[in-house]
Amino acid sequence: MSRTVYVNGEYLPEEEATVSVFDRGFLFADGVYEVTSVLGGKLIDFAGHAARLKRSLGELEMAAPVDDDTLLDIHRELVARNDIEDGLVYLQVTRGAADRDFAFPEGAAPTLVMFTQSKPGLAESPAAANGIKVISIPDIRWGRRDIKTVQLLYPSMGKMMAKKAGADDAWMTEDGHVTEGTSNNAYIVKGGKIITRHLSNDILHGITRAAVLRFAREAQMEVEERAFTVEEAKAADEAFVTSASAFVMPVVEIDGVTLGDGAPGPVARRLREIYLDESRKAAV
Structure with missing residues (x-):
């Protein structure tokens, strides 16, 4: 049917x-x-x-x-x-x-x-248990990425670039700094601190992003909203992305560099657990 x-x-x-x-x-x-x-x-x-x-x-x-x-x-x-x-x-x-x-x-x-x-089984994605691999690509989109338009050709191309490289997704970069993923917001974790790009016209103001950061702060996790470089990301303890369909998705590899021990980190795992639990409670 x-x-x-x-x-x-x-x-x-x-x-x-x-x-x-x-x-x-x-x-x-x-x-x-x-x-x-x-x-x-x-x-x-x-x-x-x-x-x-x-x-x-x-x-x-x-x-x-x-x-x-x-x-x-x-x-x-x-x-x-x-x-x-x-x-x-x-x-x-x-x-x-x-x-x-x-x-x-x-x-x-x-x-x-x-x-x-x-x-x-949307919330039980195998990728969440194993983590995903990303590559970095130049961000050549227009300047109003904060508007959620249907102009998605370049993000689609980015997904295909990642697939051809044997990865799962791409992080777009501008002046050496990560803006966001092809369909998600990007984060790194260093020394227990969650770092993600600040809001501006350069990135989408993610709804899941807002909820996850709120839950992180309520759980007494340290959050810093600023731009970070690809090299900084490669040296991070862990990384993850957030989106409406992936929720909190751990990243275990960036441009071929393994993060930590190559498994989803404790911060990403905990945030995914909190987000799903709290979101289900508030669902309409």
């Missing part, structure tokens, strides 16, 4: 779901998105994702297609209709359909598309 998806007010079988060939998301990547995890049939960090969506839309002067309450209702309906126990809900808003012109169209209704992905 096919999935039920949501397109502009309608719940449809995925085979019947369409958007216009003139949609600006298709023609200009003129759109934003969010991904919310589902554990035990409930949404993780929904309020944070809704708030970031609102911010992204505002930064691009794009109209919100629905209010937050309606957005939550649609998420829950899709989870129920598709019987999602563990998985993801993907949401995309574009400026809508209009004849092709670089100038923003006046009066175009935004397009809202949402669908689910079932991922049984």
Whole structure:
């Protein structure tokens, strides 16, 4: 049986779901998105994702297609209709359909598309037990990485660079410093201190990042928000990434250099445990 998806007010079988060939998301990547995890049939960090969506839309002067309450209702309906126990809900808003012109169209209704992905055992990923390997690549993206746009070609290329190098992911770098992973925020741990890049237009303001740092501080862990170099990362005791779908994922190798004893470190393991426990309690 096919999935039920949501397109502009309608719940449809995925085979019947369409958007216009003139949609600006298709023609200009003129759109934003969010991904919310589902554990035990409930949404993780929904309020944070809704708030970031609102911010992204505002930064691009794009109209919100629905209010937050309606957005939550649609998420829950899709989870129920598709019987999602563990998985993801993907949401995309574009400026809508209009004849092709670089100038923003006046009066175009935004397009809202949402669908689910079932991922049984999402929180029990084998990668979390073993850790992942990353490579470093130049960050050549545009200057507003804080806006969660659908312009994901270079991150996709980065994933492929990592795959060809026998690694799992890539960390993007600028002036020798790590900005972020292809689809996650990056961290190192040295002497028990958690170090991650400070918020700015250079990185995405991760919802999982915010929660993990809050939990870390509540657990009396030391946190320093600053840029760090690739060389500093290679000399770290451990490293990890955070994202809505990977939660807290240990990193055990950077550019072929093994971190620590080559196994996930205690800080990353503990943070993953805390994050999953607390997030499940607060899930909606």
